[in-house]
Amino acid sequence: xxxxxAEIGSNHNGDLERLxxxxxxxxxxxxxxxxxxxxxxxxxxxxxxxxxKPELADRRAWEFPLAMLxxxxxxxxxxxxxxxxxxxxxxxxxxxAPHVDFFKVASYELLWHDLPRACAETGKPLLxxxxxxxEEEIGAAMQAIEDxxxxxxxxxxxxxxxxxxxxxxxxxxxxETLRGRFGCPVGWSDHTGSEEVVVRAVTRWNASDVELxxxxxxxxxxxxxxxxxxxRIARVRDAISVASSAPVSDLDGDGRKVPQPVxxxxxxxxxxxxxxxxxxxxxxxxxxxxxxTR
Numbered sequence: 001x002x003x004x005x006a007e008i009g010s011n012h013n014g015d016l017e018r019l020x021x022x023x024x025x026x027x028x029x030x031x032x033x034x035x036x037x038x039x040x041x042x043x044x045x046x047x048x049x050x051x052x053k054p055e056l057a058d059r060r061a062w063e064f065p066l067a068m069l070x071x072x073x074x075x076x077x078x079x080x081x082x083x084x085x086x087x088x089x090x091x092x093x094x095x096x097a098p099h100v101d102f103f104k105v106a107s108y109e110l111l112w113h114d115l116p117r118a119c120a121e122t123g124k125p126l127l128x129x130x131x132x133x134x135e136e137e138i139g140a141a142m143q144a145i146e147d148x149x150x151x152x153x154x155x156x157x158x159x160x161x162x163x164x165x166x167x168x169x170x171x172x173x174x175x176e177t178l179r180g181r182f183g184c185p186v187g188w189s190d191h192t193g194s195e196e197v198v199v200r201a202v203t204r205w206n207a208s209d210v211e212l213x214x215x216x217x218x219x220x221x222x223x224x225x226x227x228x229x230x231x232r233i234a235r236v237r238d239a240i241s242v243a244s245s246a247p248v249s250d251l252d253g254d255g256r257k258v259p260q261p262v263x264x265x266x267x268x269x270x271x272x273x274x275x276x277x278x279x280x281x282x283x284x285x286x287x288x289x290x291x292x293t294r
Contacts, residue, residue, distance in 0.1 A: 002187065002202045004237065005084065005211040006031040010062035011220025011227070018216065019068065020075045025230035026214055027079035030237045034081055035104060035211070036072070038064045038096060039088035046277040052287035062221045069099045084127070089276065093118045100124065105141070107131030107161050108269065112276040113144035120145045125153045127209070129189050131161030132263045132270060135181060142182060155208060156182060159189035162262030164225040167194045169260040171253030175205040178257060187211065191226040195236045200251050203243045 006026035012019040026034045041050075041060050050056055076083040082101040087093045088109060096103070103119040104127040110116075119126050126145070130138050138156065145154060158175045170192055179186040187209030188201035201207040215227040259267055268283040279287075 173255030
Protein backbone atom coordinates (compact mmCIF):
# COMPACT_ATOMS: atom_id res chain seq x y z
CA UNK A 1 0.00 0.00 0.00
CA UNK A 2 1.21 3.49 -0.80
CA UNK A 3 1.93 5.90 2.03
CA UNK A 4 -0.96 8.36 2.43
CA UNK A 5 -0.13 11.97 3.30
CA ALA A 6 -2.91 14.32 4.41
CA GLU A 7 -2.12 17.78 3.06
CA ILE A 8 -3.56 20.15 5.65
CA GLY A 9 -2.18 23.14 3.77
CA SER A 10 -3.96 26.21 5.10
CA ASN A 11 -7.22 24.45 6.02
CA HIS A 12 -6.23 24.89 9.68
CA ASN A 13 -7.58 28.47 9.35
CA GLY A 14 -4.97 29.63 11.86
CA ASP A 15 -6.80 27.80 14.66
CA LEU A 16 -4.85 25.33 16.82
CA GLU A 17 -7.90 23.30 17.87
CA ARG A 18 -8.97 22.92 14.24
CA LEU A 19 -5.44 21.84 13.38
CA UNK A 20 -5.45 19.23 16.13
CA UNK A 21 -8.78 17.93 14.83
CA UNK A 22 -7.37 17.68 11.30
CA UNK A 23 -4.39 15.69 12.57
CA UNK A 24 -6.64 13.32 14.51
CA UNK A 25 -8.99 12.88 11.54
CA UNK A 26 -6.05 12.16 9.23
CA UNK A 27 -4.77 9.45 11.55
CA UNK A 28 -8.23 7.90 11.91
CA UNK A 29 -8.54 7.80 8.10
CA UNK A 30 -5.35 5.74 7.91
CA UNK A 31 -2.90 8.42 6.79
CA UNK A 32 0.69 7.83 7.81
CA UNK A 33 1.65 11.52 7.65
CA UNK A 34 0.24 15.04 7.62
CA UNK A 35 1.75 18.10 5.98
CA UNK A 36 1.63 21.86 6.44
CA UNK A 37 2.45 24.78 4.17
CA UNK A 38 4.56 27.59 5.63
CA UNK A 39 4.86 30.93 3.85
CA UNK A 40 4.60 34.69 4.22
CA UNK A 41 2.69 36.47 1.47
CA UNK A 42 5.38 39.14 1.10
CA UNK A 43 8.00 36.43 0.54
CA UNK A 44 5.77 34.48 -1.84
CA UNK A 45 4.72 37.07 -4.42
CA UNK A 46 6.68 39.83 -6.10
CA UNK A 47 5.73 43.50 -5.52
CA UNK A 48 4.45 43.63 -9.11
CA UNK A 49 2.08 40.74 -8.47
CA UNK A 50 0.78 42.17 -5.19
CA UNK A 51 0.20 45.56 -6.82
CA UNK A 52 -1.58 44.09 -9.85
CA LYS A 53 -3.65 41.59 -7.86
CA PRO A 54 -4.49 43.07 -4.43
CA GLU A 55 -6.60 40.02 -3.62
CA LEU A 56 -3.40 38.03 -3.13
CA ALA A 57 -2.89 39.91 0.13
CA ASP A 58 -5.97 38.13 1.50
CA ARG A 59 -3.81 35.02 1.76
CA ARG A 60 -2.14 36.51 4.82
CA ALA A 61 -4.99 34.86 6.72
CA TRP A 62 -3.76 31.51 5.34
CA GLU A 63 -0.30 31.82 6.89
CA PHE A 64 0.68 29.18 9.43
CA PRO A 65 1.61 30.67 12.84
CA LEU A 66 5.07 29.31 13.59
CA ALA A 67 4.35 29.50 17.33
CA MET A 68 2.06 26.49 16.84
CA LEU A 69 4.87 24.18 15.72
CA UNK A 70 5.62 22.56 19.11
CA UNK A 71 1.90 21.85 19.67
CA UNK A 72 1.56 20.43 16.16
CA UNK A 73 4.58 18.18 16.69
CA UNK A 74 3.09 16.92 19.96
CA UNK A 75 -0.30 16.28 18.33
CA UNK A 76 1.35 14.26 15.55
CA UNK A 77 3.30 12.22 18.08
CA UNK A 78 0.12 11.45 20.00
CA UNK A 79 -1.67 10.43 16.79
CA UNK A 80 1.26 8.34 15.56
CA UNK A 81 1.69 10.20 12.26
CA UNK A 82 4.74 11.80 10.70
CA UNK A 83 4.87 15.57 10.24
CA UNK A 84 5.99 17.16 7.00
CA UNK A 85 5.99 20.69 5.68
CA UNK A 86 6.29 22.65 2.47
CA UNK A 87 8.44 25.74 3.03
CA UNK A 88 8.04 28.62 0.59
CA UNK A 89 11.11 30.54 1.72
CA UNK A 90 14.61 29.74 2.92
CA UNK A 91 13.77 31.18 6.34
CA UNK A 92 10.99 28.57 6.64
CA UNK A 93 13.42 25.69 6.09
CA UNK A 94 15.44 26.79 9.10
CA UNK A 95 12.35 27.31 11.26
CA UNK A 96 10.83 23.95 10.36
CA ALA A 97 13.88 21.67 10.40
CA PRO A 98 13.91 20.95 14.17
CA HIS A 99 10.24 19.92 14.12
CA VAL A 100 9.44 18.04 10.91
CA ASP A 101 10.17 14.54 9.64
CA PHE A 102 10.30 15.47 5.95
CA PHE A 103 10.14 18.40 3.56
CA LYS A 104 8.29 18.94 0.32
CA VAL A 105 9.08 21.36 -2.51
CA ALA A 106 5.90 22.66 -4.14
CA SER A 107 5.34 22.65 -7.89
CA TYR A 108 5.39 26.44 -8.11
CA GLU A 109 8.83 26.59 -6.47
CA LEU A 110 10.46 23.83 -8.56
CA LEU A 111 12.40 26.27 -10.76
CA TRP A 112 13.94 28.09 -7.76
CA HIS A 113 16.78 25.68 -7.04
CA ASP A 114 17.94 27.39 -3.85
CA LEU A 115 14.89 25.97 -2.08
CA PRO A 116 15.24 22.23 -2.87
CA ARG A 117 18.96 22.54 -2.14
CA ALA A 118 18.26 24.04 1.28
CA CYS A 119 15.68 21.35 2.07
CA ALA A 120 18.00 18.56 0.97
CA GLU A 121 20.91 19.93 3.00
CA THR A 122 18.94 19.25 6.20
CA GLY A 123 19.34 15.54 5.45
CA LYS A 124 15.62 14.94 5.89
CA PRO A 125 13.62 13.01 3.28
CA LEU A 126 12.45 15.27 0.48
CA LEU A 127 9.34 15.14 -1.71
CA UNK A 128 9.42 17.15 -4.93
CA UNK A 129 6.11 17.97 -6.60
CA UNK A 130 6.16 18.24 -10.38
CA UNK A 131 3.00 20.07 -11.45
CA UNK A 132 3.40 22.17 -14.65
CA UNK A 133 6.95 20.88 -15.07
CA UNK A 134 8.67 19.22 -18.00
CA GLU A 135 11.14 16.38 -17.61
CA GLU A 136 13.97 18.83 -18.30
CA GLU A 137 12.83 21.17 -15.51
CA ILE A 138 12.52 18.26 -13.10
CA GLY A 139 15.97 17.02 -14.12
CA ALA A 140 17.49 20.44 -13.43
CA ALA A 141 15.99 20.48 -9.94
CA MET A 142 17.22 16.96 -9.24
CA GLN A 143 20.69 17.95 -10.44
CA ALA A 144 20.68 20.95 -8.10
CA ILE A 145 19.87 18.63 -5.20
CA GLU A 146 22.64 16.24 -6.21
CA ASP A 147 25.14 19.06 -6.69
CA UNK A 148 24.45 20.23 -3.14
CA UNK A 149 25.97 16.98 -1.92
CA UNK A 150 22.90 16.39 0.21
CA UNK A 151 22.06 12.99 1.61
CA UNK A 152 18.29 13.48 1.46
CA UNK A 153 16.12 10.67 0.14
CA UNK A 154 14.14 12.12 -2.77
CA UNK A 155 10.65 11.08 -3.89
CA UNK A 156 9.00 12.74 -6.87
CA UNK A 157 5.27 13.39 -6.86
CA UNK A 158 3.55 13.45 -10.23
CA UNK A 159 1.07 16.29 -9.96
CA UNK A 160 -1.28 18.33 -12.13
CA UNK A 161 -1.63 21.84 -10.73
CA UNK A 162 -5.29 22.42 -11.51
CA UNK A 163 -7.69 23.07 -8.63
CA UNK A 164 -9.58 20.90 -9.36
CA UNK A 165 -7.93 18.80 -12.09
CA UNK A 166 -10.26 17.11 -14.59
CA UNK A 167 -9.67 13.36 -14.10
CA UNK A 168 -9.04 12.87 -17.82
CA UNK A 169 -6.00 15.17 -17.48
CA UNK A 170 -4.44 13.17 -14.61
CA UNK A 171 -1.97 11.58 -17.08
CA UNK A 172 -1.17 8.86 -14.56
CA UNK A 173 1.22 7.09 -16.92
CA UNK A 174 3.68 9.92 -16.19
CA UNK A 175 4.32 8.18 -12.86
CA GLU A 176 6.14 5.43 -14.74
CA THR A 177 7.81 7.96 -17.05
CA LEU A 178 9.36 9.76 -14.08
CA ARG A 179 10.31 6.56 -12.27
CA GLY A 180 12.07 5.27 -15.38
CA ARG A 181 13.96 8.49 -16.02
CA PHE A 182 15.02 9.42 -12.49
CA GLY A 183 15.24 6.04 -10.79
CA CYS A 184 13.53 7.11 -7.58
CA PRO A 185 10.15 6.49 -5.95
CA VAL A 186 7.30 8.41 -7.59
CA GLY A 187 3.95 9.15 -5.99
CA TRP A 188 0.76 11.00 -6.88
CA SER A 189 -0.28 14.38 -5.48
CA ASP A 190 -4.01 14.55 -6.15
CA HIS A 191 -6.08 17.55 -7.15
CA THR A 192 -8.86 15.65 -8.93
CA GLY A 193 -10.85 14.65 -5.85
CA SER A 194 -11.59 11.40 -7.71
CA GLU A 195 -11.47 8.08 -5.91
CA GLU A 196 -11.07 6.30 -9.25
CA VAL A 197 -7.93 8.31 -10.04
CA VAL A 198 -6.33 7.57 -6.68
CA VAL A 199 -7.11 3.85 -6.86
CA ARG A 200 -5.62 3.62 -10.34
CA ALA A 201 -2.52 5.64 -9.40
CA VAL A 202 -1.71 3.01 -6.78
CA THR A 203 -2.99 -0.24 -8.30
CA ARG A 204 -1.96 0.33 -11.94
CA TRP A 205 0.98 2.72 -11.66
CA ASN A 206 2.39 1.73 -8.25
CA ALA A 207 2.47 5.23 -6.79
CA SER A 208 4.77 5.16 -3.77
CA ASP A 209 2.89 7.93 -1.96
CA VAL A 210 -0.52 9.56 -2.27
CA GLU A 211 -0.99 13.14 -1.11
CA LEU A 212 -4.59 14.29 -0.58
CA UNK A 213 -5.77 17.72 0.58
CA UNK A 214 -7.90 17.23 3.70
CA UNK A 215 -10.63 19.41 5.17
CA UNK A 216 -12.99 18.80 8.06
CA UNK A 217 -16.20 20.45 6.96
CA UNK A 218 -15.76 22.43 3.74
CA UNK A 219 -14.99 25.55 5.76
CA UNK A 220 -11.21 25.47 5.35
CA UNK A 221 -9.50 28.46 3.75
CA UNK A 222 -8.57 26.29 0.74
CA UNK A 223 -12.12 25.10 0.12
CA UNK A 224 -12.62 23.40 -3.23
CA UNK A 225 -13.39 20.19 -5.04
CA UNK A 226 -9.79 19.02 -4.68
CA UNK A 227 -10.28 18.57 -0.91
CA UNK A 228 -11.05 15.23 0.74
CA UNK A 229 -12.84 14.41 3.96
CA UNK A 230 -11.40 11.83 6.33
CA UNK A 231 -14.29 9.48 5.50
CA ARG A 232 -13.50 9.59 1.77
CA ILE A 233 -9.81 8.99 2.43
CA ALA A 234 -10.65 5.92 4.49
CA ARG A 235 -12.98 4.70 1.75
CA VAL A 236 -10.41 5.05 -1.01
CA ARG A 237 -7.82 3.20 1.07
CA ASP A 238 -10.30 0.36 1.45
CA ALA A 239 -11.01 0.42 -2.29
CA ILE A 240 -7.29 0.13 -3.07
CA SER A 241 -6.96 -2.96 -0.90
CA VAL A 242 -9.57 -4.83 -2.98
CA ALA A 243 -9.18 -3.22 -6.41
CA SER A 244 -8.21 -4.94 -9.61
CA SER A 245 -6.95 -2.68 -12.38
CA ALA A 246 -8.07 -2.67 -16.00
CA PRO A 247 -5.21 -2.58 -18.53
CA VAL A 248 -6.20 0.74 -20.15
CA SER A 249 -7.99 3.83 -18.87
CA ASP A 250 -8.64 7.39 -20.03
CA LEU A 251 -7.00 8.46 -16.75
CA ASP A 252 -3.60 7.19 -17.87
CA GLY A 253 -2.86 9.81 -20.54
CA ASP A 254 0.12 9.46 -22.83
CA GLY A 255 2.74 9.55 -20.09
CA ARG A 256 4.62 12.59 -21.45
CA LYS A 257 5.53 14.86 -18.56
CA VAL A 258 4.36 18.22 -19.93
CA PRO A 259 1.91 20.81 -18.58
CA GLN A 260 -1.69 19.70 -19.00
CA PRO A 261 -4.30 22.12 -20.39
CA VAL A 262 -5.72 22.90 -16.95
CA UNK A 263 -2.24 24.00 -15.79
CA UNK A 264 -1.31 26.33 -18.63
CA UNK A 265 -2.67 29.55 -17.07
CA UNK A 266 -0.56 28.93 -13.95
CA UNK A 267 2.73 28.06 -15.68
CA UNK A 268 4.00 31.70 -15.68
CA UNK A 269 2.91 32.08 -12.04
CA UNK A 270 5.72 29.82 -10.83
CA UNK A 271 8.51 31.18 -8.64
CA UNK A 272 11.28 32.80 -10.64
CA UNK A 273 14.67 31.04 -10.42
CA UNK A 274 16.42 34.31 -9.62
CA UNK A 275 14.68 35.25 -6.38
CA UNK A 276 12.00 32.66 -5.58
CA UNK A 277 9.14 35.13 -5.94
CA UNK A 278 6.02 34.55 -8.02
CA UNK A 279 5.38 35.05 -10.92
CA UNK A 280 8.19 34.63 -13.46
CA UNK A 281 9.93 37.89 -14.36
CA UNK A 282 8.43 38.07 -17.85
CA UNK A 283 4.93 38.17 -16.37
CA UNK A 284 6.02 40.65 -13.70
CA UNK A 285 7.02 43.05 -16.46
CA UNK A 286 3.59 42.68 -18.06
CA UNK A 287 1.87 43.27 -14.70
CA UNK A 288 3.96 46.38 -14.03
CA UNK A 289 3.24 47.78 -17.49
CA UNK A 290 -0.47 47.11 -17.08
CA UNK A 291 -0.52 48.85 -13.70
CA UNK A 292 1.29 51.90 -15.10
CA THR A 293 -1.30 52.40 -17.84
CA ARG A 294 -4.33 52.21 -15.56
